[in-house]
Amino acid sequence: MVYGVGLARGMGVTLKTLIGPAFTVQYPDRRVGLIGAARAYGISTPGLIFKRPIKAMRAVLGLERIDVRPAQAARFRGNEFTWYEDRCTGCASCAKYCPLGIIKIVTLPGGTNVQEGESYALDTFEIDTGRCMFCALCVEACPYDALHMGSNFERANYQRMGLVLSKRDLVNQPKHPSTWYRPQMELLDYSPFADELDDFKQAGRHETPSVERLTRRWVEDRRTSEVNEADEAVED
Amino acid sequence: MPLTTQPITINVGPQHPSTHGVFRMRVTFDGEEVIDVEPIFGYLHRGSEKLAESRTYTQVVTLTDRLDYVASMTNNMSYILSVEQLAGIEPTPRGVWLRMIAAELQRIASHLVATGFFLQDLGALGTPLIFTMREREQILELFERLCGARITNSYMRPGGVFMDAPDDFWPALDRFLSDMPHHVDEYEGLISGNEIVAARCDGVAVVDSQTLIDASVTGPMLRASGVDWDLRHRQPYEYYNRVKFNRPLATASDNYARYMVRIHEIRESLGIIRQCIEQIEPGPVRPETVPALIRPPVGDSYVGTECPKGELGFYLVSDGGVAPYRCKVRAPSFINLTLLREMLIGDKLADMFVTFGSIDINMGEVDR
Ligand code: SF4
Ligand code: SF4
Numbered sequence: 384m385v386y387g388v389g390l391a392r393g394m395g396v397t398l399k400t401l402i403g404p405a406f407t408v409q410y411p412d413r414r415v416g417l418i419g420a421a422r423a424y425g426i427s428t429p430g431l432i433f434k435r436p437i438k439a440m441r442a443v444l445g446l447e448r449i450d451v452r453p454a455q456a457a458r459f460r461g462n463e464f465t466w467y468e469d470r471c472t473g474c475a476s477c478a479k480y481c482p483l484g485i486i487k488i489v490t491l492p493g494g495t496n497v498q499e500g501e502s503y504a505l506d507t508f509e510i511d512t513g514r515c516m517f518c519a520l521c522v523e524a525c526p527y528d529a530l531h532m533g534s535n536f537e538r539a540n541y542q543r544m545g546l547v548l549s550k551r552d553l554v555n556q557p558k559h560p561s562t563w564y565r566p567q568m569e570l571l572d573y574s575p576f577a578d579e580l581d582d583f584k585q586a587g588r589h590e591t592p593s594v595e596r597l598t599r600r601w602v603e604d605r606r607t608s609e610v611n612e613a614d615e616a617v618e619d
Numbered sequence: 620m621p622l623t624t625q626p627i628t629i630n631v632g633p634q635h636p637s638t639h640g641v642f643r644m645r646v647t648f649d650g651e652e653v654i655d656v657e658p659i660f661g662y663l664h665r666g667s668e669k670l671a672e673s674r675t676y677t678q679v680v681t682l683t684d685r686l687d688y689v690a691s692m693t694n695n696m697s698y699i700l701s702v703e704q705l706a707g708i709e710p711t712p713r714g715v716w717l718r719m720i721a722a723e724l725q726r727i728a729s730h731l732v733a734t735g736f737f738l739q740d741l742g743a744l745g746t747p748l749i750f751t752m753r754e755r756e757q758i759l760e761l762f763e764r765l766c767g768a769r770i771t772n773s774y775m776r777p778g779g780v781f782m783d784a785p786d787d788f789w790p791a792l793d794r795f796l797s798d799m800p801h802h803v804d805e806y807e808g809l810i811s812g813n814e815i816v817a818a819r820c821d822g823v824a825v826v827d828s829q830t831l832i833d834a835s836v837t838g839p840m841l842r843a844s845g846v847d848w849d850l851r852h853r854q855p856y857e858y859y860n861r862v863k864f865n866r867p868l869a870t871a872s873d874n875y876a877r878y879m880v881r882i883h884e885i886r887e888s889l890g891i892i893r894q895c896i897e898q899i900e901p902g903p904v905r906p907e908t909v910p911a912l913i914r915p916p917v918g919d920s921y922v923g924t925e926c927p928k929g930e931l932g933f934y935l936v937s938d939g940g941v942a943p944y945r946c947k948v949r950a951p952s953f954i955n956l957t958l959l960r961e962m963l964i965g966d967k968l969a970d971m972f973v974t975f976g977s978i979d980i981n982m983g984e985v986d987r
Contacts, residue, residue, distance in 0.1 A: 389812035396808045397746060406753050456760070458767035458785065480911075482678040518681040518773045523781070524911070532767065563767040564782055 411537075412448040423449045455534065457575055458563040460517045463533035464510055465560040466553040467586055470529035473503030480524035485511040505550060512538070513546035522564050528587035531560035534575035560586060624650045631971075633662045639736065639975070640982025646963075646971070653971055656963045658956065663986035671946035676702050676913045677776065679943065683933075684771040686948065687984040689732050692718075692725035692762075693926040695775040700856055700922040701933040702777045706915035711906055714779020715857050716899040720792070721765065721774060722857075723888040723895070727799070728758040729927035730839075730881040730888075733979035737878060738810060740976035741819055742969075747809060754802050757795050764788045777913060779905030792896070799889055807882065820875035824962045824974040828872065836955050838929025839880045840978060844872035850925040862894040874970075874977040881979075912941050921949075928952050928979055948987055952980040 415423055420442040421431040432439045441447040473490040487509040494504030519532050533556075540546055559575045562568040567587070573580060580586055632643035641662035647655040667686060671679045683698045684691040696718050703710060710718075735751035759769040765784055766774040774781055810816055828844040841848055849866045851859040867883030869876035915937040923932040929951025936945040955978050962974050 386814055389814050389817070393809045393813050396805055400750075454760075456763040456767065456785075458765075458782075459763055460767040480678075482674055482681050516681060516771065517768065518684075518771070519767070520678065520681070520773075561767060562785075566782070569785060 408451065408453060410451050410453055412450050414445055415442060415447050415449050416445070417442045420447050420449070452576075455576065457561065457569070457573075459534055459536075459561055459575070460519050460532040460563055461534040461559075461561060462512060462517065462536040462538045463556070464512070464548060464553065465531040465533045465556075465558045465580075465586075466508065467529050467558075468505065468508075468550075468554055470527050470587055471505060471508070472527055472529075473505050474526065476524045476526060477521035477530050480520050482518065482520060483514055483516065485514045486521060487511075508550040508553060510548045510553075511546065512548055513543050519563055528565065528567075531565060531586065532563050534559045534561050626654060633659075639980060640985075642980075642982055642985070644959075648968060651967050651969075653963050653966050653968065656960045658959050660956075660982070660985055663982045665987065667987045668946050668948060671943055673942060675941045676706075676915070676943065677911070679946065680775065681771070681773050684773055685983060686950065686987060687729075687926070687928065687931075687952065687981045688770055689981060690725050690729040690927050691770060691772045692721040692774060693729075693924065694931065695772065696722045696857070697922065697924040697926065697931045698933045699775045699777055700924060701920050701935050702913070702915070704922055705918060705920035705935050705937055706777065706913050708778045708909055708913075709906065711779045711903050712858075712900055713783070713902040714904045716895050717780045717784060717904060718775055719857050719859070719862075720892055720895045720899075721762070721772075721780075723891045724758050724761060726888050726927045727885050728755045729979075730885050731755045731758075733927070733976075734806065734810075734878060734881055737874075737973070737976040737979070738816075740972040741816065743810075743816075747806065750802075750806060750809065754799065757798075761788065761791055761795060764791060776905055776909070778909040779903070781905075783904045789896075792892070796889055796893060800886070803882065803885055811879065811882070817875065819970070819973065820878065820977075821871070821873060823874045823970050824966060824977065825871070825873045826958060826962055830958065830961065831872075834954070834958050836929070836958060838925070838927070838951055838955065838979075839877055839884065840929070840955055842867065843869045843876040843880045845870040850923050850930055854923065856922055856924055858895075858898075861898065862891050864888075864891050874973055877977045877979075914939060914941055923949070926951060928981065928984070929955055948984075950984045950987060952982075952984040953987075956980055956985060 417431070417439060418428055420438060421428040424431065424435075424438070426434065431442075438447060473488060473494065475488045475490075478484070478486040478488050487507055488505070489507035490503035491506050492503060494502050517532070522530055522532055538546070558580050560568065560580055561575055562573070568580075626647050626649050628645060628647045630643060630645055633641040643659040643662070645657040645659060646653055665685070667682050671682055674682070680695055680698060683694040686694050699718070702708070731751040731754055735748035738747040762772055763769050765788055766772050766781065826844065828841070828846050831841050831844055832846065837848065845868055847866055847868060850856070851864075852866055864887045867880050867887065869880050917937055917939045919934065919936045921932050921934045923930045930949065931951055932949040934945075934947040934949065935943050938944040959975070959978070963971055966974060
């Protein structure tokens with residue numbers, strides 16, 4: 384083989400890539416030109432020039448920047464959690480299943496929740512996301528679909544304590560649960576990036592049980608089981 | 620007056636961009652030539668094997684992700700196979716096919732990383748590495764669709780996989796499979812047959828096959844010396860006996876041969892994925908009967924699997940409890956590294972890192 388053919392071929396590949404479209408995504412923001420800015424703000428280019436001349440000027444000078452959100456999959460396990468207090472019974476399955484033991488739950492008697500009716504009241508529900516490895520085993524363990532992975536990942540913080548998700552954070556933060564291990568959400572055609580799922584009833588695979596069923600379950604069944612236990616105690 | 624040189628000893632690493640992690644070599648040079656190498660490792664030791672003893676069988680999956688973190692799926696698979704053998708769990712067919720697709724994608728990703736960094740060490744700063752990372756990115760996006768994570772997947776579970784692939788995964792996989800051969804051609808155009816690469820790699824760090832076998836080296840390194848040893852073919856696990864694939868071999872056993880074996884294996888893996896897609900059948904991805912807390916009977920198990928870097932196996936001992944009594948990892952990176960001294964002695968300083976890159980090690984797996 385003639386010496387240099389391989390080199391020339393390699394250069395050809397490089398040249399082809401040089402003139403092809405760029406693959407890199409600029410994050411968290413990127414510069415836009417006049418046309419790009421008009422498209423980003425949803426108006427026509429002349430509209431931008433006349434209605435918002437300062438923005439148009441900045442775009443021409445290459446100073447205008449727009450936010451970029453990288454494409455994420457619906458199952459993306461983000462750096463946060465979504466938790467529905469109304470679904471949680473305080474059973475602590477998630478805390479037991481977590482390989483790192485970073486979910487802290489303190490419960491008091493006397494709460495209610497949507498599946499079980501009578502349950503524990505949550506005093507503390509804390510996840511130390513600074514130590515979390517986002518394996519989603521807690522989500523797999525939760526029998527009541529109260530805990531979901533979130534989709535957000537931009538949670539950089541200056542302090543370690545800022546990464547601890549307290550119960551208040553979990554209740555107040557916008558709820559964008561990931562569809563990981565939640566087939567019912569995939570069936571809903573729900574996208575974590577477009578929609579918020581505030582309604583705790585939609586988040587679960589269980590329907591909300593009726594009052595009659597809860598009464599039967601929590602009053603009548605229990606009474607019979609107490610009777611049975613009393614019988615057994617007598618037999619012993 | 621005769622010209623003499625003084626041997627000089629320098630430390631390479633532990634914080635050195637060319638050592639692929641926290642690895643240290645104490646190298647003695649005579650002029651430009653390496654006359655002695657002392658590898659020192661353990662900087663990334665996290666005690667994974669010990670940690671496994673205090674975690675349930677399912678929780679250990681998350682630890683296996685962090686051994687060889689550029690090939691998490693194959694680590695998961697190796698561990699899961701060992702657990703299934705230990706506990707006598709029969710996986711569901713769809714789960715097995717999904718595991719094979721994931722593992723072969725991971726093999727491509729790992730070989731891409733190996734190739735990219737090998738050329739980076741050679742001095743091809745940027746271009747080939749960015750090329751290979753570009754395609755690896757597509758694989759990671761596929762993983763993100765599949766299991767929500769890109770690197771630390773934790774996707775597989777005893778009996779199958781965690782969750783079926785979403786609907787949008789299959790078109791994306793098809794797109795990747797049709798694009799990828801062109802990209803491999805691109806790498807080959809860029810690198811294979813390039814005179815500079817040939818001049819730097821041909822005949823450098825040659826080890827004969829007997830030495831490799833004696834040191835229990837496995838994987839592309841062994842196949843580059845002409846030994847036809849691929850566990851997917853020799854001891855088929857999963858459904859590898861139902862797919863057809865060639866086993867690329869080379870005879871030169873030098874840095875260039877190791878690179879070529881990896882490039883050809885990428886093409887073979889693409890073929891395996893296509894066959895898996897043809898044969899995959901609908902059904903559950905894991906059996907209903909597998910309990911959350913697995914308590915295998917007393918005994919031990921070992922399943923050797925062909926990972927991108929060589930034979931990976933988990934030796935598990937059960938005492939009947941919910942956690943392994945002992946978990947020993949046969950890490951291919953660690954064992955492939957044992958020949959480092961023999962390979963480097965006599966090399967030039969500039970070739971040292973190229974040879975190191977051609978072994979393709981991962982410090983997460985070496986130190987565990
Ligand atoms: S994602 Fe994993 S590490 Fe994080 S809280 Fe859940 S179980 Fe624990
Ligand atoms: S989040 Fe789920 S698993 Fe955890 S305590 Fe609440 S109901 Fe139980």
